[in-house]
Amino acid sequence: MTKPTKQWYASWFNTPYYHILYKDRDYSEAQLFMDNLTNYLNIPEGGKILDLACGKGRHSIYLNELGFDVTGVDLSEQSIKHAQQFENDTLRFDVHDMSKPYPDTFDAVFNLFTSFGYFEDETCNLKTIKSIKAELNDFGFGVIDFMNVNYVMDQLVSEDIKTVEGIDFHQNRSVKDGYIVKDISFDADGEHYEFQERVKAFTLEDFEALFEEAGVYLLDVFGDYKLKTYHAQTSERLIMIFK
Known part of the structure; x- marks a missing residue:
């Protein structure tokens, strides 16, 4: 029997059963989100994107198909091993802890589909946002796409x-x-x-406090993958753009 561990994500994400359970996720909706997001941010052609907690790399691969230079990182060695078969000159994957700065800078850093708030050590949430800040170039944008806990x-x-x-x-x-x-x-x-x-039940107010402590500035908030206005009680997502 496999019991829950402290770092649950380290064991669960590395199993084939995680991917079986969530195999029916709507990737057409996810791709529409990537289209809307990259257009909204006006990321330059060939611009560099860091995909934090990229899993098996499906969204990194799609972003690369859109013409971006993409680095996908994840803590799961199994997921990264799978993703590396798709690497090319402008698409690479690496095992990395997102609470630590990646040694490069980017036009955008994406943390998508509620891939935040897992840490047992709560200081790692702040460290992750500080790391995103360190990973952005002078014109770069950070994006956290989280569930709307309300x-x-x-x-x-x-x-x-x-x-x-x-x-x-x-x-x-x-x-x-x-x-x-x-x-x-x-x-x-x-x-x-x-x-x-x-997953930590972060509200928008919780994120605002983390952003202030990390020294980043919240620029915009959206409530779904079509980038519609965020409503605290009725929006399905909490999508935050910051720098």
Whole structure:
């Protein structure tokens, strides 16, 4: 049995079952978001983008297809190993802890699809924003695309079963100690597995406090992937542009 670990993301993201559970994510919507975001930021042709917590690199690959020079980094060695098969002269992948500055500067640093707030050590959240600041060139923009916790908590389904590729994933969701928690259990390949996802329930006000402490400036806030206005209770996303 695989028990939850302190750094849950380090073990869960490295399993094939994580990718099975989330295989039906809407990547056409994600690509539309990338189109809208890069147009809004007016990133120059051939501009450099750092994709923080890139997973298996699907969005890095798409950004590269749009003509950008892309570096994708992730803590998961398995995900990066998979992504590296797609590397070319303007697309590279690297294992990296996003709470530490990457040794280069970029026209944009993207942290997408709620890939923030995982850390057990809360100081790493501030360190990540300071690292993004260090990774931006003089004209660069940082982007954090986070869940809107007000909306998520209002819509929270406490328990369900999701069946993918013949695996019944039992999912239990709750709010504990300022975190949105999902406990996942399932049987696969003759073994029983238990994992837990924990994401800090950051509000816009929480991010504003982190930004102020990190010395970055919030420029704009959007509420969905079409870059519509953010509404605190009804928007599905919290997309923040800063520098």
